[in-house]
Amino acid sequence: MAAGASGSAGVPGPGMLLGEVLAPAVAAIGVWLAGMLALVAVSGVLTARAPGVVAVPVVTVLAYVVLSAATGAFALTLRTFESSMWAWSPLWYPIALTGGEGMEYVRVWPAYDNTKFFPQVLTLLTVFVLAWRRPRSRADVPADPKDLVVA
Structure with missing residues (x-):
């Protein structure tokens, strides 16, 4: 998925949907890929040892951290950007995701004119990865073939 997103970001014209400049998109996709690999590993360990009531919120917060990174x-x-914008860095992802309009966002989100649909694409890929890597319950284990009765 990361290779596909990087490849599509490099296509002249339509690739601009993932950002006006290729280098930031590739850097962000690299950070996202590393974060997703770590998140999948952590979520596997976490879901094996903790109940779903604990694991799901923790994985959700970690996914937000990966997307923010x-x-x-x-x-x-x-x-x-100016150094004063770093104070707003925890809110850069939601601001970029919503495509916030208005002067107040220009002051706090340094990539205001360059993001396009990049945060939305990474969010969809993250949801796909987390849904694909969802915790398995004991009921999801396939039946033993010798337990199946063929009539």
Whole structure:
């Protein structure tokens, strides 16, 4: 998925949907990929040892951290921001995700004109990964073939 997103970001014209500049998109996808690999490993261990009531919220918060880190990598690679914008960095992902309009967002989100649909694409990929890697319950274990009765 990361290779596909990076490849589509590099297509002239339509690739601009993932950001106006290729280097920040590739950097953010790299950070997202590393974060997703770590998140899948952590979620596997966590769901094996903790009940779902604990595991699901923790994995959700960690997914938000991964998406925020990818958004931060996008902004950091652009280098078009002032140091005062770092105070708002925990909110960069939701601001970029909502495509916030207005002058107040321009002051806090350094990649205001460059993001396009990049956060939405990474969010969809994250949901796909987490749904694919969802915790398995004992009821999901396939039946033993010798227990099946063929009539």
